[in-house]
Amino acid sequence: MTGSYPSLRMRRTRAAAWSRALHREIVLTPADLIWPLFVTEGSGVEEPVASLPGVSRWSLDGIAARAKEAVDLGIPCLALFPNTQTDRRSDDGAEALNPDNLMCRAIRAIRDACGNDIGILTDVALDPYTAHGQDGLLDGDGYVVNDDTVAVLVDQAVNQAQAGADVIAPSDMMDGRVKAIRMALEMGGHHNVQIMSYAAKYASAFYGPFRDAVGSGGLLKGDKKSYQMDPANGDEALREVALDLAEGADSVMVKPGLPYLDIVRRVKERFEVPVFAYQVSGEYAMIEAATAAGAGDRDALVLETLTAFKRAGCSGVLTYHAAHAARLLGA
Ligand SMILES: NCc1[nH]cc(CCC(=O)O)c1CC(=O)O
Numbered sequence: 640m641t642g643s644y645p646s647l648r649m650r651r652t653r654a655a656a657w658s659r660a661l662h663r664e665i666v667l668t669p670a671d672l673i674w675p676l677f678v679t680e681g682s683g684v685e686e687p688v689a690s691l692p693g694v695s696r697w698s699l700d701g702i703a704a705r706a707k708e709a710v711d712l713g714i715p716c717l718a719l720f721p722n723t724q725t726d727r728r729s730d731d732g733a734e735a736l737n738p739d740n741l742m743c744r745a746i747r748a749i750r751d752a753c754g755n756d757i758g759i760l761t762d763v764a765l766d767p768y769t770a771h772g773q774d775g776l777l778d779g780d781g782y783v784v785n786d787d788t789v790a791v792l793v794d795q796a797v798n799q800a801q802a803g804a805d806v807i808a809p810s811d812m813m814d815g816r817v818k819a820i821r822m823a824l825e826m827g828g829h830h831n832v833q834i835m836s837y838a839a840k841y842a843s844a845f846y847g848p849f850r851d852a853v854g855s856g857g858l859l860k861g862d863k864k865s866y867q868m869d870p871a872n873g874d875e876a877l878r879e880v881a882l883d884l885a886e887g888a889d890s891v892m893v894k895p896g897l898p899y900l901d902i903v904r905r906v907k908e909r910f911e912v913p914v915f916a917y918q919v920s921g922e923y924a925m926i927e928a929a930t931a932a933g934a935g936d937r938d939a940l941v942l943e944t945l946t947a948f949k950r951a952g953c954s955g956v957l958t959y960h961a962a963h964a965a966r967l968l969g970a
């Protein structure tokens with residue numbers, strides 16, 4: 640009679656809180672979180688992002704304060720995104736290579752405030768610096784060219800590493816950029832600077848609020864479908880991941896998050912490498928909108944979604960709810 644009702648009752652182990660705790664398969668902790676932060680010029684500046692209620696752009700002093708907060712909360716890593724002033728944007732995104740650009744100054748401000756107590760992940764792509772809002776260089780037809788863009792991304796990555804970045808995260812989806820960046824980092828002596836590649840990044844409708852936050856939304860014409868992946872494709876994600884690993888990625892990312900947990904799981908099972916996911920701006924906004932509409936409970940939605948990422952196979956999650964979640968978990 641073992642193995643079937645009534646000798647086996649699945650509800651038995653769920654009946655008491657102590658038993659649920661004992662049988663829990665995975666446990667979410669603040670160490671599973673990466674906190675994306677938006678940086679802006681000035682001092683003492685906090686600019687709320689309208690489409691991301693609860694998220695602000697911070698000037699360097701605010702960024703340093705957020706970094707200290709993250710250390711206190713047990714969050715191991717920050718991801719930085721600059722809102723580059725319009726007059727510093729250009730068609731070639733040259734500001735990305737400026738050793739004193741907003742990103743590099745933010746890296747140094749965090750290092751001054753926190754030493755090596757926190758990891759600093761920096762996004763590599765040209766969209767926060769281009770006047771057209773695309774992630775790379777355009778040819779005469781408006782096509783984002785691959786190899787010339789990679790050459791610039793390499794210099795951008797080295798610029799970030801020289802400023803003190805710990806993890807280079809190329810989010811551009813150009814072919815071959817991981818290998819080129821890895822080689823340049825080695826040549827520059829940055830042997831321990833990691834690469835977390837946005838390996839399977841989809842052309843998603845969930846990025847809208849992010850583009851507002853970095854100021855590229857209003858500039859962007861057209862879409863990013865000639866380099867970001869078609870949401871219909873899963874096998875292709877595995878090929879992208881295989882290439883980035885072969886090129887030297889230390890870890891890979893799937894983006895967006897919740898609608899793509901099947902990809903996370905397939906990547907984890909196939910490659911057995913550290914996999915991260917980005918719960919992107921539109922996903923954050925959905926949780927906030929549901930909360931505001933009385934259609935859901937923020938705290939429960941945050942913890943359930945983050946737990947689902949970990950269950951799917953993620954080593955960690957980039958989420959705008961990181962500080963809030965860490966507070967809930969620490970309580
Ligand atoms: N290369 C830019 C980049 N890096 C991270 C995101 C999206 C993050 C989010 O929506 O939270 C984007 C937007 C895009 O590709 O248009």
Ligand SMILES: [Mg+2]
Pocket residue numbers: 812813814815838879882883
């Ligand atoms: Mg690729």
